[in-house]
Amino acid sequence: MKTVACIIARTVSTRLPIKVLRDLTPGTTMIDYLVQRLKTVQRIDEIYICTSSQPVDDVLEDVAIRNGVKLYRGSEDKVIERMIDVGTEEAADVVLRITADNPFTTTEYIDEQIEFLVENELDYARIVEVPIGASPEVIRFSALKDCYAKMDPSISEYLMLFLFEPNTYKCGVLKVFEEDYSNYTVTVDTPEDLVRTKKVLEIFEGDAIVLKDIIEIYKNNNYDLPVTQFAMAGDVKLPYGKMVSVAEFSADMNRRKEQSIVKKLYA
Numbered sequence: 089m090k091t092v093a094c095i096i097a098r099t100v101s102t103r104l105p106i107k108v109l110r111d112l113t114p115g116t117t118m119i120d121y122l123v124q125r126l127k128t129v130q131r132i133d134e135i136y137i138c139t140s141s142q143p144v145d146d147v148l149e150d151v152a153i154r155n156g157v158k159l160y161r162g163s164e165d166k167v168i169e170r171m172i173d174v175g176t177e178e179a180a181d182v183v184l185r186i187t188a189d190n191p192f193t194t195t196e197y198i199d200e201q202i203e204f205l206v207e208n209e210l211d212y213a214r215i216v217e218v219p220i221g222a223s224p225e226v227i228r229f230s231a232l233k234d235c236y237a238k239m240d241p242s243i244s245e246y247l248m249l250f251l252f253e254p255n256t257y258k259c260g261v262l263k264v265f266e267e268d269y270s271n272y273t274v275t276v277d278t279p280e281d282l283v284r285t286k287k288v289l290e291i292f293e294g295d296a297i298v299l300k301d302i303i304e305i306y307k308n309n310n311y312d313l314p315v316t317q318f319a320m321a322g323d324v325k326l327p328y329g330k331m332v333s334v335a336e337f338s339a340d341m342n343r344r345k346e347q348s349i350v351k352k353l354y355a
Contacts, residue, residue: 091202092134092180093126093224094160094171095119097188099145103278108188109147110282112289118276119148119188123155125195131202132184136174140164168236168244175229182206183227185247190221191285192274196298197264197353201226204260204351211257214248216345217268219306220318221275222299231257243327254347261345264353265300272306273318274299280315287313 097119099106108119116124119137126135135157139145142164152159160177162170175183182202186193197215201224205213211231215223225248235250235257252259276282288302291311306316323331332340 089181089206090133090179091131091182091184092136092174092178093129093132093184093186094136094138094174095122095126095186095188096167096170097137097139097145097148099139099147100142101189104276104282107276107282109151112191112286113294117151118191118285119151120155122186122188122191122193123151123157125191125193126186126198129195129198131199134158134178134180136160137188138162138167138170138174163241166241166244168232168239168247169241171232172236175232180229183229183232185225185227187221189276190274191276192219192222192288192297192299192302193224194218194222194264194299197262198224198226200353201262204262208260208349209258210260210349212251213260213262214252215264216261217263217265217270218299219269219272219274219303221273225251227251240327246327249326252344252348254344259344259348260351261348262351262353265303266354269303271317272303273316274302278315284313284315287311 097108099109101107109117112118112121123135126132137148137152137157138160139148141161149159160170160174162173171183194215201213205226211228213226239250251257276285291305305311323333324337325331
């Protein structure tokens with residue numbers, strides 16, 4: 089059972105330009121930090137930085153070399169094609185989709201997540217009720233290929249909406265906490281997010297960081313961290329420009345969770 093992690097990365101960003109190359113600690117960029125965390129996962133066999141063939145992303149070749157991981161360059165917009173090509177090249181059974189602006193991806197649960205998918209013969213598995221940017225997506229490669237054959241590749245940024253659909257694929261969700269922390273965020277999308285992430289790393293002073301520790305910091309808020317909560321304002325944009333209300337989107341996500349196989353990791 090071969091598992092390949094695909095880090096989806098671009099250097100282009102509107103709100104925080106070249107964010108994945110920003111230092112989180114002196115000499116360690118966001119994407120460096122993420123790669124090193126993923127290297128601690130036993131069940132990941134290969135790690136790829138999956139980026140575009142555009143010249144602006146040339147610098148990511150150096151990132152791959154210095155971290156000792158592989159690089160794939162392909163479509164600028166069709167993320168799913170990058171993953172399909174990598175999975176085919178590696179003869180992968182399982183692929184992980186992780187975005188490079190999520191440095192606190194829950195690497196401590198990935199082995200369990202992969203095992204959950206394999207043991208239950210799932211097509212798709214994710215962790216739910218955790219902060220935005222915490223859960224990787226674990227996907228059976230055959231399901232990814234099936235999804236690719238059915239969907240318009242130009243909207244593959246919405247891949248989750250197609251794969252995390254229990255009416256089409258066999259989906260599973262891991263609940264790692266008894267409480268719901270989906271109102272928090274650990275993603276990096278704005279300058280304020282970057283400040284928060286750096287502060288979290290300063291608090292732990294180089295110690296291994298797990299999600300439950302970050303949540304405790306957020307809950308206590310003794311460190312004056314900026315933007316720890318995720319506020320979804322206005323409508324939510326779906327494929328082809330369709331807009332739905334936050335309430336409608338949340339209800340649909342809850343429906344997907346309820347129709348999935350659920351495993352709890354807490355007592």
